[in-house]
Amino acid sequence: xxxxxxVLKSFGGVRAVRNVSIEVEAGxxxxxxxxxxxxxxxxxxVVSGLLPADSGTISFLGRDITRSRADRSSALxxxxxxxxPVGFPxxxxxxxxxxxxxxxxxxxxxxxxxxxxPRPKPATVARAVTVLERFGLAAxxxxxxxxxxxxxxxMLEFARAVMADPKIMLLDEPAxxxxxxxxxxxxxxxxxxxxQGMTFLIVDHNLKFMCGICDYIYAMADGExxxxxxxxxxxxxxxxxxxxxxxxxKAQH
Amino acid sequence: xxxxxxxxxxxxxxxxxYAILCLALNLEAGGAGLWDLGIVSFFGIGAYTYALLTAPxxxxxxxxxxxxxxxxxxxxxxxxVTGAITALLIxxxxxxxxxxxxLITTLAFAEVLRQVFANEDWLTNGVAGIYGLExxxxxxxxxSTLPYAFLVIILASLAIVYWLVAKVSGDGFGxxxxxLRENEPLAMTAGIYPFSHYLRVFMLAxxxxxxxxxxxxxxxxxxxxxxxxxxxxxFVWTALxxxxxxNNRGALVGGFLFVVMHDALRFxxxxxxxxxxxxxxxxxxxxxxxxxxLRFRPSGLLPERPARIAVGGR
Numbered sequence: 001x002x003x004x005x006x007v008l009k010s011f012g013g014v015r016a017v018r019n020v021s022i023e024v025e026a027g028x029x030x031x032x033x034x035x036x037x038x039x040x041x042x043x044x045x046v047v048s049g050l051l052p053a054d055s056g057t058i059s060f061l062g063r064d065i066t067r068s069r070a071d072r073s074s075a076l077x078x079x080x081x082x083x084x085p086v087g088f089p090x091x092x093x094x095x096x097x098x099x100x101x102x103x104x105x106x107x108x109x110x111x112x113x114x115x116x117x118p119r120p121k122p123a124t125v126a127r128a129v130t131v132l133e134r135f136g137l138a139a140x141x142x143x144x145x146x147x148x149x150x151x152x153x154x155m156l157e158f159a160r161a162v163m164a165d166p167k168i169m170l171l172d173e174p175a176x177x178x179x180x181x182x183x184x185x186x187x188x189x190x191x192x193x194x195x196q197g198m199t200f201l202i203v204d205h206n207l208k209f210m211c212g213i214c215d216y217i218y219a220m221a222d223g224e225x226x227x228x229x230x231x232x233x234x235x236x237x238x239x240x241x242x243x244x245x246x247x248x249x250k251a252q253h
Numbered sequence: 254x255x256x257x258x259x260x261x262x263x264x265x266x267x268x269x270x271y272a273i274l275c276l277a278l279n280l281e282a283g284g285a286g287l288w289d290l291g292i293v294s295f296f297g298i299g300a301y302t303y304a305l306l307t308a309p310x311x312x313x314x315x316x317x318x319x320x321x322x323x324x325x326x327x328x329x330x331x332x333x334v335t336g337a338i339t340a341l342l343i344x345x346x347x348x349x350x351x352x353x354x355x356l357i358t359t360l361a362f363a364e365v366l367r368q369v370f371a372n373e374d375w376l377t378n379g380v381a382g383i384y385g386l387e388x389x390x391x392x393x394x395x396x397s398t399l400p401y402a403f404l405v406i407i408l409a410s411l412a413i414v415y416w417l418v419a420k421v422s423g424d425g426f427g428x429x430x431x432x433l434r435e436n437e438p439l440a441m442t443a444g445i446y447p448f449s450h451y452l453r454v455f456m457l458a459x460x461x462x463x464x465x466x467x468x469x470x471x472x473x474x475x476x477x478x479x480x481x482x483x484x485x486x487x488f489v490w491t492a493l494x495x496x497x498x499x500n501n502r503g504a505l506v507g508g509f510l511f512v513v514m515h516d517a518l519r520f521x522x523x524x525x526x527x528x529x530x531x532x533x534x535x536x537x538x539x540x541x542x543x544x545x546x547l548r549f550r551p552s553g554l555l556p557e558r559p560a561r562i563a564v565g566g567r
Contacts, residue, residue, distance in 0.1 A: 048442060049441075050438055050441065050442070069441070069446065070438070070441035070442050071441045071442075071443075071444050071445055071446040074441070074442050074443060074444040075444050079442060079443075080442050082438075082439065086436060086439075087435075087436065087439065088431065088432050088435035088436050088439065088440075089435055089436075090431075090435055090499075090557065091428070091431055091432065091435055091559075091560075092559045092560060092561070092562070094562045094564075095428055095431070095432075095560060095562070098425070098428060098562070099428050099429060099432045099440065099443050099445070100443045102444060104425035104428060104429070105424070105425030105426045105428065105429045105445075106424075106425060106426070107426060107453075108421065108426050108453045108454070108457065110424065110426070111420040111421045111423075111424035111425075111426055111427070112417060112420065112421060112457075114420060114424075117419075117420065117423065118420050118423040118424035118425075118427075119562075119563070120425065120562060122565075125562060125563075125564055125565075126564075126565070129564055141562075141564070142559055142561050142562075143559065144559050160443075164443065164444075
């Protein structure tokens with residue numbers, strides 16, 4: 001479904017992503033782990049079209065999206081979340097949801113020529129309410145997002161992605177800063193969506209969370225892939241262990 | 254008493270012109286986060302378009318293009334169209350720029366346009382401007398009722414502009430613009446392409462400001478380049494900030510309030526020395542009002558409010 005081949009991205013002299021190839025098959029949950037600065041978020045930015053790749057190719061649903069802008073990739077059915085969930089601060093929770101509905105805006109002429117005051121489609125609003133209820137945010141729908149608490153923002157980040165009704169979700173650190181109760185709820189939602197056929201590419205640090213949910217994991221360090229395999233294989237991999245725990249000191253003679 | 258009434262009518266008419274400009278600026282700056290420092294460009298283009306379309310052909314001592322003597326309605330429509338086209342031409346190169354750069358280039362374009370108005374004699378009659386334009390409906394109305402008729406027309410136009418702007422900002426398109434204002438990368442991942450959205454709203458704001466320019470000529474019966482300095486841009490921004498950036502009603506209130514603060518002192522009969530003093534004083538007053546607003550009500554008299562969306566029919 002999503003194929004990343006030999007992608008390279010540098011910022012000046014820093015090669016943030018080097019030669020990374022990833023394959024995400026439909027209906028699977030693929031994980032991407034690595035320490036801070038490993039290049040995971042940069043890879044996300046390149047894949048979602050917010051940053052152009054220096055070289056390599058990215059294809060999604062059989063189409064080459066290497067040079068595709070973020071809005072185009074989004075129209076094809078790719079949605080991503082952000083590590084820092086700020087959302088649209090001075091817009092209500094409901095507005096945040098509606099913006100992610102693909103048919104919310106019908107251009108400029110429609111409202112100019114309309115006789116009645118504008119109103120979003122009741123079906124869209126109802127769908128937004130259903131999603132918000134699932135994430136425990138329905139009561140907050142008329143509040144500005146800047147007035148939400150951090151966990152609520154985290155939930156809204158995911159709720160918006162669901163609202164987009166995508167074919168693939170790229171989740172950037174969904175478990176970071178989330179308390180255990182909410183995390184369980186998050187896992188439940190991800191698995192629920194997967195049962196309905198959703199595909200995921202997830203970046204996170206939390207190994208327990210990742211191993212519990214992912215079918216296949218790629219590990220990155222310093223911009224490169226250092227390991228890949230099933231969760232069991234990856235956590236047993238020496239390179240990954242070195243990266244996460246640090247190298248075992250050599251035995252003294 | 255009659256004088257006071259006429260003065261109030263004149264003040265309200267000018268207030269309505271400013272309110273249209275404030276609504277146009279609020280659409281792009283308040284609604285889409287476009288920090289346009291060149292709103293006067295479209296105001297000026299609209300004014301000159303209106304003048305050239307509706308003025309009689311140039312006299313021997315004058316020099317300007319067209320002078321078709323067309324009806325004011327055609328003049329107004331023309332002003333809207335050229336306002337939008339100017340916005341398109343300025344927007345194409347500038348709307349890809351980030352905020353600060355957009356701000357400085359729009360300011361530069363406004364200055365370029367003012368120089369064009371002042372120096373292209375063949376087109377605009379240069380710094381001398383075009384004087385003595387007939388107020389519309391002079392032949393059907395008595396001179397004493399003309400100001401009232403103008404007030405009614407401009408208020409009706411303001412109502413239409415308000416209606417249009419409110420529809421756009423309350424619709425999905427307006428939501429998309431707000432999303433771009435709030436968080437452009439996130440808006441892009443929601444499928445919103447910034448450039449095309451910015452360009453469209455910029456053109457609409459240009460068209461509305463063009464209409465305001467046409468009414469300004471109608472109001473003054475003359476058009477000279479000095480009317481279109483960047484002061485106008487800053488006046489409109491001040492009015493909008495006082496009224497409430499991001500709130501259409503705030504823009505409306507800001508436009509009228511600004512004109513009252515800026516021009517109410519004109520009514521005082523004074524010696525020439527005193528008049529000079531008073532005219533400097535009004536700038537001081539506006540500045541003081543702006544400082545007080547920013548200190549005590551930084552989001553304006555009518556701040557932006559969360560947009561409530563009704564759930565479950567009704």
